[in-house]
Amino acid sequence: MTHVSARPRPPLLLAAILVLAALSFAPTRADAQIPKEGQVAIGLGGGVVFPFDSSVSTGWDVGAEFDWYLFSKKAGLRGTMAYTNSGTDLAESPSRSMGYLLASAFYEFSHGTVVPYAIGGFGFYFVDPPYGSTTFRVGAHAGGGVAFYFRRRIALTGEVLVHGLGSVGGLTSSFVTTNAAIRYYF
Secondary structure (H helix, E strand, C coil): CCCCCCCCCHHHHHHHHHHHHHCCCCCCCCCCCCHHHHHEEEEEEEEEEEECCCCEEEEEEEEEEEEEEECCCCCCEEEEEEEEEECCCCCCCEEEEEEEEEEEEEEECCCCCEECCCCCEEEEEEECCCCCCEEEEEEEEEEEEEEEEEEEEEEEEEEEEEEECCCEHHHHHHHEEEEEEEECCC
């Protein structure tokens, strides 16, 4: 018989403490930031990458983004620069990496403390496969997320994007990113 501990795991406990701490600083609806037309924001984030190809393992993603509320206080454009790395089960090389630049349009469905949004666009991907040379691909991406404003000019975001860009070096290069970021509004 195996013994299973009833104690929460340290990473789960730390995550729960961070969420509760963030919620304790939550503004009222009247204090929430409402972006205005012409306003800009910058963000930094990272997360987990889930490749479509079974011989490529789950990896990590880091990036920076720039938002411009060009069309209205609910819609705008986003530029993203990011880097991702995943391991492989191929003997020739232990990893696959790629850098990418995204041009996106986004739409926010509401305003207040918690703001869901949809996002989509195209990207330029520089794929470094486990074998062969770096290959350039143009791809598309779509997804959504939620922004949580815990101060008038600062938001935490969670986002899921599906990136479609075909195959490189015999491996499917499409992937899904799940990222968290912090964003500052000017």
